[in-house]
Amino acid sequence: MTRPMVKHARALRKRMTPQEVRLWNRLKTWRADGFVFRRHTPLGRYIVDFVCFTPKLVIELDGGQHNLDDHRAADAIRDAWLQGEGFPVLRIWNMDVHRNMDGVLISIRDALEAGLRDMRR
Structure with missing residues (x-):
């Protein structure tokens, strides 16, 4: 992890x-449930919006620009x-x-629980 990347994440x-x-x-x-998230964290050459290391999960929040071909x-x-x-x-x-925070949180929780199941295998 390079110093400029750490500065950019901060x-x-x-x-x-x-x-x-x-x-x-x-x-x-x-x-309190054991899911510790970090925000704007360098992983390799990328800075991810949110990451949970146990189980491993990256969450990326996307705006409309991510619909453009080059962003996709x-x-x-x-x-x-x-x-x-x-x-x-x-x-x-x-x-x-903004419109469906409960649904967003359910999706995240489901992904975390799936990751925990995979870890136990």
């Missing part, structure tokens, strides 16, 4: 989007690398954080 933490703040405020309460292609490459490192990626639309 800067991202200081200027989180409203959607990131809203989700972060919910995720950080899950520590870059996201696919990034997701493939992260999955190759054992980190499934759950992509969530920013709008869902």
Whole structure:
């Protein structure tokens, strides 16, 4: 992990989007359940929005620009690398954080529980 990447991750933490703040405020309460999340964390050459290391799960919040072909292609490459490192990626639309937070949290919890089941095998 390079020093510029660490500095960039810190800067991202200081200027989180409203959607990131809203989700972060919910995720950080899950520590009591044993799910510890970190925000804007370098993994390889990428900085992920949120990561839980046990079980491994990356959460990416996406705005409308991720519908553009070049973003979709870059996201696919990034997701493939992260999955190759054992980190499934759950992509969530920013709008869902505002309109369907309960559904978002259920999807995250389901992904975490699936990861725990896989760890026990």
